[in-house]
Amino acid sequence: GAVVSQHPSRVICKSGTSVKIECRSLDFQATTMFWYRQFPKQSLMLMATSNEGSKATYEQGVEKDKFLINHASLTLSTLTVTSAHPEDSSFYICSASGGEQETQYFGPGTRLLVL
Amino acid sequence: GNSVTQMEGPVTLSEEAFLTINCTYTATGYPSLFWYVQYPGEGLQLLLKATKADDKGSNKGFEATYRKETTSFHLEKGSVQVSDSAVYFCALRRSSGNTPLVFGKGTRLSVIA
Numbered sequence: 001g002a003v004v005s006q007h008p009s010r011v012i013c014k015s016g017t018s019v020k021i022e023c024r025s026l027d028f029q030a031t032t033m034f035w036y037r038q039f040p041k042q043s044l045m046l047m048a049t050s051n052e053g054s055k056a057t058y059e060q061g062v063e064k065d066k067f068l069i070n071h072a073s074l075t076l077s078t079l080t081v082t083s084a085h086p087e088d089s090s091f092y093i094c095s096a097s098g099g100e101q102e103t104q105y106f107g108p109g110t111r112l113l114v115l
Numbered sequence: 116g117n118s119v120t121q122m123e124g125p126v127t128l129s130e131e132a133f134l135t136i137n138c139t140y141t142a143t144g145y146p147s148l149f150w151y152v153q154y155p156g157e158g159l160q161l162l163l164k165a166t167k168a169d170d171k172g173s174n175k176g177f178e179a180t181y182r183k184e185t186t187s188f189h190l191e192k193g194s195v196q197v198s199d200s201a202v203y204f205c206a207l208r209r210s211s212g213n214t215p216l217v218f219g220k221g222t223r224l225s226v227i228a
Contacts, residue, residue: 006158017139032213033143041221041223043204043218043219043220044216044218046216049215088123095215097213103161104216106161108158109158
């Protein structure tokens with residue numbers, strides 16, 4: 001099946017710093033990428049939908065100035081957590097889709113810990 | 116709106132036991148339905164899917180049938196193994212458009228030898 005990678009897999013940072021997470025589709029062109037957040041023992045919550053070459057669409061309650069999403073190419077989307085705080089600590093997961101009706105493939109996730 | 120409800124966990128079974136994880140959904144139109152599995156420390160993997168009523172998805176001994184009349188997509192396996200221990204997520208996606216998945220809360224399965 002298709003492969004989606006995320007980097008880094010784990011990051012620890014100090015409060016107030018910014019962290020960038022990359023999501024790459026390795027063997028297909030992803031017209032759309034989705035960013036989810038997963039709290040411990042809970043489900044995935046959609047944060048935003050990212051279409052290549054256009055601005056991301058954020059879900060209600062997600063601060064777009066805090067969670068910057070860039071989808072500059074058909075194989076790469078980045079999520080930058082700006083001025084991270086301990087409450088931003090979570091598991092961030094991206095998924096990528098090649099288009100309408102296509103299966104979404106998930107990255108392995110990035111665990112962020114803000115001290 | 117669209118939503119997915121799946122049975123609360125955790126579920127603990129002995130090896131070779133029969134597994135059922137219930138999942139029901141609420142959606143407008145005719146969504147596609149999915150089961151994803153998350154093994155410890157890993158990302159989500161697609162387990163199986165069904166895109167229309169009465170379709171049966173199957174993979175690795177797991178099965179689920181899209182039941183429009185009961186708006187359900189229950190996951191079953193006849194004989195579980197220790198290696199099946201994971202968290203299972205039921206999800207739906209609207210059939211039109213490149214839309215995100217809506218997930219249930221997940222059900223943690225532990226299989227003991």
